Amino acid sequence: MSEPMDPDRLRRLFAEAEAALTPVAPPLAKITARAARRRIRRLAVVWASGITAAAAVTAVVLAVNLVGVRSAPDSSPPAPAVASSPSAVGSKSSVPTPGSAPASRPGTAAAASGPPVASTPAAPTPAAPGMRWVSQDFGTDEPSLSLQVPASWTPHHAFVGQTGGTEWVNPADPDQRVAVVLGGCMSCQQPELTRDPTVRTWLVDSTGSLIQPGEAAIQWTSVTDDGQQGYFTDTAHIDDFCLNGDSSNPAWGQTHEPHVALGYVHLVQKPIVEPAEVFAWAPTDIAQTVIASVTLGAPTPTASTS
């Protein structure tokens, strides 16, 4: 490697070469105009990006909502009027009034299939003190039911009805229960099922005694004009669900006195007419809160409709 070039000589060479440069500086206005156009282009890009991002977020939200609706039809039960009203909770009325019914109760239901599944829905409205929201799914194409149950009560599978259901049992007092079943027989007493209030089908009470047709064992209050939804009070303490002699049912032969027995029924139509029932054997205020909180969810769509 030869000796480094003398810096002074280098500066002279730079100066000589620079002298050969004849730059033509454009007017500053041209520069600033280009800067303005560049700023507008960048703003346009930012706006376009923002709009694209907003559209993407909206699409994602819509997709998530769509998936949520299809997979969790009962995730948004409305706030029950009775559950949030202290005076109503303390009421001695044995039958919840139609006005205290949950706001959303679709009048139709879809086909029945698949086993019942209990879950905990994400409810937008807070549960009453000491209560929590739960959901009972009856399978594909079935409407699900959402309701509030005492927070400390433990869920068990209920071997009742056509497809069974779930019971939430008070650990401190097994006579206190909330049951959600599909196909229970209590609604055989529902006048709208037979379309003739004078005709009653038979029922078996907790002692095995037969309740004869025509005996007024249950008081009904319909909450829809088509009679597909209603509340009932079991005045004769028919505490089981027409168990068909199934001795494996843990509820068989049990009595729940002195607790009030309140219930809610929604009739599903397909493939056969059968009831989705909610029973609450509990102190009056708890039973009323449970029954008044019942909300009919949208049916879970089948694969062919989704």
Place this chain on the structure above:
Amino acid sequence: MGVRHSTRQTETDAAAEVDLAEVYVAHYRQMVGLAAFLLGSALEAEDVVQDAFVKLAGRRLNDPDNAVAYLRRTVVNACKDTARRRTVADKHARTLTVPRPGAGADELAEPAFDRAELVVALRKLSPRRRQVVVLRHYCDLGEAAVAELLGISVGAVKSLASRGLAELAQTMEARDE
């Protein structure tokens, strides 16, 4: 409140315009020189510097010194990008056997700057050595300033400058002979 903000904004804009004009007048030619020595081409240098001033005009100018430093950094980075693009273009030009502009008869059309002895010698340096030599001895920046601008250590600046000067001397001696 809004009026005060608006007034202050107008004052800032005015100051920014004044600064830009001052910087433009005082440094345009030097920036063209910097770009021209880095690129070895007077024509490309003017494009690069005009783009750099457009970028500068889009920014708030609070301190003229910072503005010049920003401008210099923009020019150096733009020269790197231009050199990179040129390398790719040259590669494809060779692949397609398209003669380069400036070869043969076209050489007469090459600006005098591009044919200057120093510019030809600078082209033979590695990009990093060329940057250090030009910034140190044409822009008269200190070693620390060059190191900061190029993102290298001061030791590397010293080494690159020393080897760059040696290589320049060797190239120019060989050309003289």
